[in-house]
Amino acid sequence: MMNMLSHNIVSPLGFSSSENYQAVCAGKSDLTIYSSKFGLPGPFCASLMNDEKIEDYFSALPHTDTTIYTRFEKMAILSVQGAVAQTSIDLASPDVLFILSTTKGNVDLLEDLRGFEKERLYLWRSAQLISRFFNNPNEPLVVSNACISGCAAQIAAERFLYHPSGETIAEKSDGHRTYHYVVVVGAEVLSKFIISGFQSFKALSPERCKPFDAERCGLNLGEAAATIIYESTYTSNTSAPSDVISFHAGAICNDANHISGPSRTAEGQYRAIMQATKNLNLERLAFVNAHGTATLYNDDMESIALHRAALSHLPVNSLKSYFGHTLGAAGVLEVIISTLALQNHHIIKTLGCDVPGTAQKIHVADGKEDCSKKDAFLKMISGFGGGNAAIAITMRH
Amino acid sequence: MMKTYHIASYSKITPTEFCVNGDKMLLRNPESQDLWLHDIYRALNMNYPKFFKMDKLCKSGILAAEPIMQNFMVKPDEIKTNWAIIGMNSVSSLDDDTEYQATIQNENNYFPSPSVFVYTLPNIVIGELAIKYKIQGETSFYIEQLFNTPSFITNVIKTFEVNPQIEYALCGWIDYYEENCDVMMMVITTHPDKSIIELNETNINQIYY
Numbered sequence: 001m002m003n004m005l006s007h008n009i010v011s012p013l014g015f016s017s018s019e020n021y022q023a024v025c026a027g028k029s030d031l032t033i034y035s036s037k038f039g040l041p042g043p044f045c046a047s048l049m050n051d052e053k054i055e056d057y058f059s060a061l062p063h064t065d066t067t068i069y070t071r072f073e074k075m076a077i078l079s080v081q082g083a084v085a086q087t088s089i090d091l092a093s094p095d096v097l098f099i100l101s102t103t104k105g106n107v108d109l110l111e112d113l114r115g116f117e118k119e120r121l122y123l124w125r126s127a128q129l130i131s132r133f134f135n136n137p138n139e140p141l142v143v144s145n146a147c148i149s150g151c152a153a154q155i156a157a158e159r160f161l162y163h164p165s166g167e168t169i170a171e172k173s174d175g176h177r178t179y180h181y182v183v184v185v186g187a188e189v190l191s192k193f194i195i196s197g198f199q200s201f202k203a204l205s206p207e208r209c210k211p212f213d214a215e216r217c218g219l220n221l222g223e224a225a226a227t228i229i230y231e232s233t234y235t236s237n238t239s240a241p242s243d244v245i246s247f248h249a250g251a252i253c254n255d256a257n258h259i260s261g262p263s264r265t266a267e268g269q270y271r272a273i274m275q276a277t278k279n280l281n282l283e284r285l286a287f288v289n290a291h292g293t294a295t296l297y298n299d300d301m302e303s304i305a306l307h308r309a310a311l312s313h314l315p316v317n318s319l320k321s322y323f324g325h326t327l328g329a330a331g332v333l334e335v336i337i338s339t340l341a342l343q344n345h346h347i348i349k350t351l352g353c354d355v356p357g358t359a360q361k362i363h364v365a366d367g368k369e370d371c372s373k374k375d376a377f378l379k380m381i382s383g384f385g386g387g388n389a390a391i392a393i394t395m396r397h
Numbered sequence: 398m399m400k401t402y403h404i405a406s407y408s409k410i411t412p413t414e415f416c417v418n419g420d421k422m423l424l425r426n427p428e429s430q431d432l433w434l435h436d437i438y439r440a441l442n443m444n445y446p447k448f449f450k451m452d453k454l455c456k457s458g459i460l461a462a463e464p465i466m467q468n469f470m471v472k473p474d475e476i477k478t479n480w481a482i483i484g485m486n487s488v489s490s491l492d493d494d495t496e497y498q499a500t501i502q503n504e505n506n507y508f509p510s511p512s513v514f515v516y517t518l519p520n521i522v523i524g525e526l527a528i529k530y531k532i533q534g535e536t537s538f539y540i541e542q543l544f545n546t547p548s549f550i551t552n553v554i555k556t557f558e559v560n561p562q563i564e565y566a567l568c569g570w571i572d573y574y575e576e577n578c579d580v581m582m583m584v585i586t587t588h589p590d591k592s593i594i595e596l597n598e599t600n601i602n603q604i605y606y
Binding site: 039041103104105107110111121122123124125127128139141142143144145146152156158159160192193196197199200201251252253254255256257258259260267268271275384385386387 | 476
C-alpha cells in the first residue's frame with residue numbers, strides 16, 4: 001500500500017499543482033497554433049512551455065548552474081523540487097528511489113547536441129542527473145512504456161516500497177532493498193522529432209482537440225513535467241495530511257493486437273480496469289479520468305472498455321484539451337489533477353466536447369455532476385505497443 | 398508458502414554468437430553478405446514476413462524469443478492471459494531514433510515515415526512479442542544504465558507477486574545500437590516441472606556474463 005505524500009505539476013498553465021488545477025477549473029488551455037516552429041514545414045497546435053519562465057524558475061533554485069542541464073532535465077528538476085518543498089523528507093536519503101517516466105527524454109539533441117555530451121541521449125543519464133541534483137544515492141529506474149509510462153511508473157513505484165510481508169524471494173535472494181519513498185517524475189518536451197512523427201501518422205488535430213466529441217479529429221501534443229511522491233503506508237511517520245490519498249491498485253494489460261492502434265474490442269483496457277477495481281466498491285467511484293486523446297479510435301476504444309466493465313454510467317472526462325497529450329508526463333499529471341478534483345468534490349468538464357459521439361454511449365462529464373459522497377476515481381490510459389493501464393485512487397478524510 | 402521461480406529456457410544474441418539454453422546455435426559468419434540478424438532468422442527457419450518491417454531492436458527480441466517459446470506454442474492460437482512480458486535495456490530505441498532523425502534532418506530531403514517513427518519507442522519490441530505469442534498479461538519496459546542482475550530479478554519477481562494469475566514471464570535484456578547486439582531472453586515460470594535451472598543471481602550472472 002502507498003499514499004500520496006505530495007505532488008507538483010510544471011506545465012504552460014502553471015508551476016504548481018494548485019495553479020494548474022485552478023487554471024483547469026477556469027477552463028484555461030494553452031493549446032496554441034504555431035505556424036513556424038522547430039523548423040517544421042507546416043503549422044501545428046500544441047501546448048508548449050515558455051523558455052524564459054523555465055529559466056527564471058530554474059535560476060531561482062539554490063546552487064544551480066543553469067548551463068549544465070537540458071530543458072527536459074530542468075523541467076523535471078523543477079517539478080521534483082516543487083513536490084519535495086511541501087514535505088519534510090530528505091531526497092538524499094537512501095530510503096528514497098527515483099523513477100523517471102518519459103518516452104523520448106532529450107531526443108531533440110539528436111538533431112544538434114548543442115554542446116551536450118552524446119550520453120545525454122540516454123534516458124538513464126537524464127534520470128541520473130535529475131536524481132543526483134537532489135543528492136540521491138540510488139540508481140534511478142526509467143519506465144518507458146509509450147503513452148502509459150506515467151501510470152506504469154506509479155504501478156512500478158508500489159513494488160519498490162516497503163511492505164511488511166516483504167521477505168520476498170527478491171529480497172532474500174539478491175539483497176534487493178525496498179524504499180520508504182518513491183519519487184515518480186514524468187516529463188516530456190516536444191521537438192521536431194516528436195511532432196513530425198505524429199504528423200506522419202496523421203494523428204494531430206489542426207486546432208484544439210475535442211475528446212469524445214462526434215467530430216473529434218485527432219490529438220494535440222503538450223509539454224509538462226509532473227511529480228508524485230509516494231510513501232509506504234507501513235513506514236509512514238509523516239504527520240498525516242487532512243485527506244489521505246491512497247493508490248488503491250493498478251494494472252497493465254496488453255491487447256496483443258496492433259503496435260500502433262487500439263483494440264476494437266478494448267480487450268486490454270477492459271481487463272486492466274477489471275484488475276484495478278477488483279477489490280474496490282464501485283459505488284465509491286466519482287468519475288473516470290480517461291486517456292481521451294481525441295483520436296477517433298482511442299476514444300471509441302475507451303467507450304467500449306467502459307461499457308464492457310459496466311461503468312458507462314459514470315461521468316468520464318479527458319484533460320487533453322487543457323494540456324495536450326503530454327506523453328510520459330500524462331499519467332502522472334492527470335492523476336494529480338484528478339486527485340485535486342476528487343478532494344474538491346468536483347468533476348472536471350471535458351473542454352471541447354460539445355456533442356459526444358463514441359462507439360458506445362458514455363456519460364461525458366459536463367462539470368455539473370455532483371460527487372460529494374464519492375471518494376475514489378479511476379484513471380485509464382493506453383498507448384503504442386498495445387499497452388493499457390488502469391489505476392484506482394481512493395481518499396480517506 | 399514462498400513461491401520459487403524457475404528458468405524454463407533462455408537464449409542469447411551477441412555480435413558473434415546466437416545461443417539457446419547454453420548451446421551455440423549459430424556463429425556469425427564474417428563472410429556473410431547479409432545482416433547478422435537475418436542470418437539468425439534463416440537459421441531458425443522462421444516464416445514471419447512481418448519480421449522484415451521491424452527495426453533491429455524488435456528483430457533481435459523476436460529472434461531471441463522464438464526458440465525459447467517453441468515449447469509453449471502447442472496451441473498457437475491460444476490467448477495467453479497468464480503470461481507477462483518484461484523488457485529492459487540501456488539504449489532505449491536510439492538505433493531507430495537515429496534512423497528516423499535522418500528522415501527529418503534535412504529540409505530538402507524531408508520524408509518522415511510512420512513506419513520508421515512507430516519503432517522509436519523501446520516498448521514496441523514488447524508489443525511485437527505480445528502479438529507474435531498472443532500474450533495479453535502485463536507488459537513493461539524499464540531502462541537502466543547497465544544490465545543489473547538484482548534489478549532484473551526484482552522486476553521479474555515483483556511482476557509475479559502482484560499478478561497472481563501470471564504463471565509465465567517472457568523477459569529479457571534487449572539492447573541494440575549501432576550493430577552492437579546485447580540480448581538475453583528467458584522464460585521464467587512458477588511451475589517447477591518446467592524448470593531447467595532455478596532463477597537466482599548466480600544462474601543469471603552465469604547466463605548473462
